[in-house]
Amino acid sequence: MNGSGVFIVSALRSPIGRMSGCLSGLSAHQLGSQVISSVLDNVVENSTNPKELKNHIMEHLEEVILGQVLTTSTGQNPARQAAILAGIPYCVPAWSVNMMCGSGLKSVCLGFDRLSLPSSVDGGWIIAGGQESMSQAPHATPPRACLRRAGGQNTSELPNYGSFSLLDTIMNDALMDAFCNLPMGGTAENVAKRFGISREEQDLFALRSQEKYAAALKAGHFLNEIAPIKVPAIGKEAPKIITTDEHPRPDTTLVKLSKLRPAFHEDTNHGTVTAGNASGVNDGAAILLLCRGDQLSKLGSRRPLARIVGWHQAGLEPELMGLGPIYAIRGLLSKIGWKMESVDIFEINEAFASQCIAIATELCILPEKLNISGGAIALGHPVGCSGARILVTLVHTLQRLCKIMMSMAVIIQL
Numbered sequence: 001m002n003g004s005g006v007f008i009v010s011a012l013r014s015p016i017g018r019m020s021g022c023l024s025g026l027s028a029h030q031l032g033s034q035v036i037s038s039v040l041d042n043v044v045e046n047s048t049n050p051k052e053l054k055n056h057i058m059e060h061l062e063e064v065i066l067g068q069v070l071t072t073s074t075g076q077n078p079a080r081q082a083a084i085l086a087g088i089p090y091c092v093p094a095w096s097v098n099m100m101c102g103s104g105l106k107s108v109c110l111g112f113d114r115l116s117l118p119s120s121v122d123g124g125w126i127i128a129g130g131q132e133s134m135s136q137a138p139h140a141t142p143p144r145a146c147l148r149r150a151g152g153q154n155t156s157e158l159p160n161y162g163s164f165s166l167l168d169t170i171m172n173d174a175l176m177d178a179f180c181n182l183p184m185g186g187t188a189e190n191v192a193k194r195f196g197i198s199r200e201e202q203d204l205f206a207l208r209s210q211e212k213y214a215a216a217l218k219a220g221h222f223l224n225e226i227a228p229i230k231v232p233a234i235g236k237e238a239p240k241i242i243t244t245d246e247h248p249r250p251d252t253t254l255v256k257l258s259k260l261r262p263a264f265h266e267d268t269n270h271g272t273v274t275a276g277n278a279s280g281v282n283d284g285a286a287i288l289l290l291c292r293g294d295q296l297s298k299l300g301s302r303r304p305l306a307r308i309v310g311w312h313q314a315g316l317e318p319e320l321m322g323l324g325p326i327y328a329i330r331g332l333l334s335k336i337g338w339k340m341e342s343v344d345i346f347e348i349n350e351a352f353a354s355q356c357i358a359i360a361t362e363l364c365i366l367p368e369k370l371n372i373s374g375g376a377i378a379l380g381h382p383v384g385c386s387g388a389r390i391l392v393t394l395v396h397t398l399q400r401l402c403k404i405m406m407s408m409a410v411i412i413q414l
Contacts, residue, residue, distance in 0.1 A: 005293040006115045007304035010043040011392040012227040013286035016380040017135070018246045023283040024135035025234045028068055028384070029075075031285040032082035032131030036064075038227035039127070039287045040086075048300055056298055057289075062123035064094035065110050066287075067103025067130035068384040070137040071096065072169045082131060098384070100174070101349060102313075104130025105387025108288060109311045115292045124295040129287035130389070132382035134174070136283075139166040170281065174383050179318040185264030188273045188352035191322045195358045199272040202353035203257040206277035206377045208367075209350060210252040213374025217248075221373055225396040247280050247380030277353040282380030286388035305395040310336045322355025326362050340364065345397060347390040350375030373397060 014035050017023030023031060040057065044050040066079035075081060080094035088094070099106040111126035142165070175184050182190075192202065216222060222245075229242045262271025263278070296304060312335055314327035325348055333340065346365050350356050360370055373393060376386060 006112045006308045007291055007293060007296060008288050008306045008308065008391075008395055009291050009296075009299060009302070009304045010039045010289040011225065011287070011305055011395050012039050012042060013225055013385075013389050013392045014229045014284045015226055015242050016245045016247050016382065016389075017242070017283040018380070019281045019283075020135050021246045021283070022231065022240070022242050023229060023246075024133070025231055026133065026229070026283070027074060027078075027136055028070070028131040028133040028283075028285070029078040029082040029085060031133060031229065031283065032066055032079075032129070032287065033085035034229055035129070035131075035227045035285045035287040036082060036086035036088070036127060039289050042227075043289055043299070043302070046302070053298060053300075057125050058089055058092075060123050060295070061088065061092050061125045061127065062114060063111070064088060064092060064127045065097060065107040066094070066128070066384075067097045067099065067105075067107045067387060068132055069098055069100060069103055069174050070132060070134060070169060070384070071098070072140060072173065073138050074136075078131070083127070088127070101351060101381070101383050102387050103384040104286060104389065105391060106313075108290070108308070108388060108391060109313075111288075111290045112308050112311065115290060124292040126290045127287060128290060128388070129285065130382075130385035130387060131285040132384040133283045134170055134281050134382060137168075137170045137174070140169055140172075142167050175281075177318045177321065182319065183264055184321070184351065185273045185278060187319055187321050188278065188354045189264050189271060190319050191352070191358050192272045192354035194320070195354070195361065197272070197354050197357050199258075199262075199274075199277075201357060202272055202277040203254055203274075205353040205357055206257060207252055207254055209353075209371065209374045209377040210249060211374075212372060213245075213248050213378035214250050216373035217245075221397070221400060224399075225392050245379055247282055248374070248378045252276070273352055273354060277377065279349075279351050279376035279381035282382040284380070284382040284385045284389065286385050286392045288388060288391065305399055322352060323358060323362075325359050329359075329363060344369065344401075345372060345394060346370050347394040347397075348375070349381070349386055349390055350377045351381060353377060 012035055014031055044053045047053045064083040068078055071078055079096040083094040097103050097107045107128040111128035231240045233239045257276040260274040260276045262274055264273050265271025312328050312332035314324055316324055346369055
């Protein structure tokens with residue numbers, strides 16, 4: 001390896017927990033901190049001098065950048081909370097990114113840009129990723145019904161007596177579009193309508209996601225990417241170590257999927273998007289350790305997992321947000337000079353089956369190249385984590401398949 005470029009040298013994720021499930025007792029930064037620790041332990045594993053390597057990384061670590069969407073009442077700068085809890089020195093800056101479902105991947109892009117700058121010459125290492133606890137997202141008073149009675153313009157909006165409703169911050173801050181006032185599932189219905197994607201096509205895609213995940217799990221394909229999470233004793237429950245994803249449903253069938261009611265259409269007879277062909281509401285964290293090429297010699301015989309070639313992003317109408325990867329993938333391929341047929345694997349966030357089908361159709365992505373170990377419909381979708389999660393899965397998939405060109409993959413996140 002030469003001294004140029006930005007490389008991923010360690011990449012791990014937590015198991016993905018269900019809403020109010022096995023990881024719900026941990027905050028997002030507690031999840032993130034455990035995976036950060038595991039990533040650092042992983043990179044020094046089998047090193048001839050683990051302590052020296054870890055000290056070098058800590059001394060030259062430039063930043064910790066973590067995606068997180070639901071930060072209400074989590075305390076100041078949850079990315080820094082995760083970093084400090086993981087033992088990162090106080091002198092290392094840390095900051096949080098909120099780009100919705102793209103937050104975790106955007107943090108990696110920002111890390112890539114930082115390490116590509118000449119000003120990073122004295123550093124060379126960055127921790128990036130995402131963390132989310134949707135289970136711990138609180139309910140809140142609406143903005144115009146704040147409980148602050150001592151002054152402020154909203155005092156007159158408070159009732160003198162009686163009740164007022166609370167906002168669910170999951171819905172308000174993560175799942176409801178702020179511009180078109182549609183739930184994310186509503187935009188998926190728009191995509192299905194525009195591309196003529198049937199309910200049956202979506203259910204079949206969802207079933208295949210579950211089946212691909214089950215096959216990958218049985219074959220042990222997730223063993224190298226999952227960091228065990230320690231869950232402390234809560235009440236009468238003993239402490240546990242969680243090592244497996246909680247969201248997948250191995251008993252899924254087309255018959256069961258067909259019985260689910262549409263969840264995002266006023267007329268349930270015409271809606272096509274259901275809880276079965278959409279991703280879940282989940283908890284999890286995914287972390288990657290990036291380094292500049294001139295730092296690879298510090299790893300000894302250990303090879304990096306992947307080299308980051310480039311990245312691209314695109315915006316579009318909120319009503320069709322799920323189609324973003326079409327424009328981002330085309331833009332990236334043009335930027336780096338690749339052709340679609342040169343790409344071995346695509347990891348695209350399965351927020352909804354309809355948007356994945358539309359993207360694959362528009363870009364002519366072969367089924368055997370898309371989310372080959374299953375996607376978010378099976379694994380779940382902790383929003384601030386998911387972009388980093390699919391990158392973690394991608395680099396381990398490339399390693400497993402022993403591709404000659406480790407960078408021959410495109411990853412994009414909604």
